[in-house]
Amino acid sequence: MDESVDYRDPDCWRRIEDLLVRTPPVPSGTADVHHCGPGWSWRPRIPDFDLWLVFDGVGQGRLNDDLDLSLEAGSLLVLRPGDHGTIDHDPARPFSVLSCHFSFRDPGDGSIAPPDPGLLPRRFIQVGAPGQLTGAFRHLVRAVHDPSPLRTVEARARLVEVLAEIYRQDASAQGVAATTLNPQLADAIDLIRASPAKRHSLAGTAAAVGLSTRQLSTLFSRQLHTTFRDYLVESRLDRARTLLTETTMTIHQIARSLGYGDPFLFSRQFRSRYGIPPSHYRDRG
Structure with missing residues (x-):
């Protein structure tokens, strides 16, 4: 079973906020836009966390031998360390994907701080309104590769912004309103x-x-x-x-x-x- 956050728990948002503040997510430096060629096929085996968002194309896959995937624009994978699987696309409608590897870190010594799996979004989310997430994700990718001063600070802030939107979209997909201010x-x-x-x-x-x-x-x-x-x-x-x-x-x-x-x-x-x-x-x- 895909262990993930229970949005029906009224205390879950406080605990998610605590996770993102106490052990902030840090981009690893591997973040990109991928326009996959017709012969592309992916056999992921993930050493850290990886966000993988399809914004064009269609395909299918299988994750951890038990999760079948039907992928299209708005399909999001939130992969954990150790996840593995197979993902292929339709050569006539190849994938275009945004991705970013990251880890949760102790702000004191920078060591990896594994999060409670019960506070993570689901591994697969079909985002209902992907426009805002796609835009935030593009800014994250740019920030990771930006050579200007304070790039690390901006990239970390962008990653938190992306994760916050992912939590809202995940809750919404499960029928739980993550209310934002009108x-x-x-x-x-x-x-x-x-x-x-x-x-x-x-x-x-x-x-x-x-x-x-x-x-x-x-x-x-x-x-x-x-x-x-x-x-x-x-x-x-x-x-x-x-x-x-x-x-x-x-x-x-x-x-x-x-x-x-x-x-x-x-x-x-x-x-x-x-x-x-x-x-x-x-x-x-």
């Missing part, structure tokens, strides 16, 4: 956080991002588990924490800069949200 909701958040002192209205903000008031209100509830009004207060108080710790502004100045006509209301809301008054929060810092 773009119009993200625009609304940007408007609010850019000007926390402004008296944003639900109607005005919804119009600015191209939604009805009901649609925007529903997005705040479903994706952020809060109301539009409560998010306005939260954004002001979050900004207040920054001003308290990073400026010499007085409490009254901070309250006025955040649109509070009554500094006592600001103090009450701050205490209610964080458990201590603004002055104590500053002293603690």
Whole structure:
């Protein structure tokens, strides 16, 4: 059985994030775009991890003697160390493939840190919407071969980006929604956080991002588990924490800069949200 992450576990995303942070994936330097010739045939025996994404062509294969593969554009293999098999394509419709070898490493000494197999994506995923993954994968391949300064940092960041998208696609293919922020909701958040002192209205903000008031209100509830009004207060108080710790502004100045006509209301809301008054929060810092 292909041991892999169970997306029905509500704690799985935290554990995946922990894996990618504590033992970050590192490209091995072997990353390429392959346009396979008509006589091409692959007999993989993998020493490390290998991402292998078909973006053109059709074919078939068998992995580890028990997993039959039907491959086309959007077919993704997430191969583990020791995996082996046979993969062939239709000579009339040869494969074009993106690939990248990598390993999980201990950030302290750089040693290989084998991950829990129960936190890995499935070995074979038919990606439903491959465009975003293909684009991210191309950037990863370019970063691996880029000779410019900081190429290693960029390549590692690109690999994490690709893996994050693979996890989302794997979850989606198994009928588990890996919710990402609605773009119009993200625009609304940007408007609010850019000007926390402004008296944003639900109607005005919804119009600015191209939604009805009901649609925007529903997005705040479903994706952020809060109301539009409560998010306005939260954004002001979050900004207040920054001003308290990073400026010499007085409490009254901070309250006025955040649109509070009554500094006592600001103090009450701050205490209610964080458990201590603004002055104590500053002293603690």
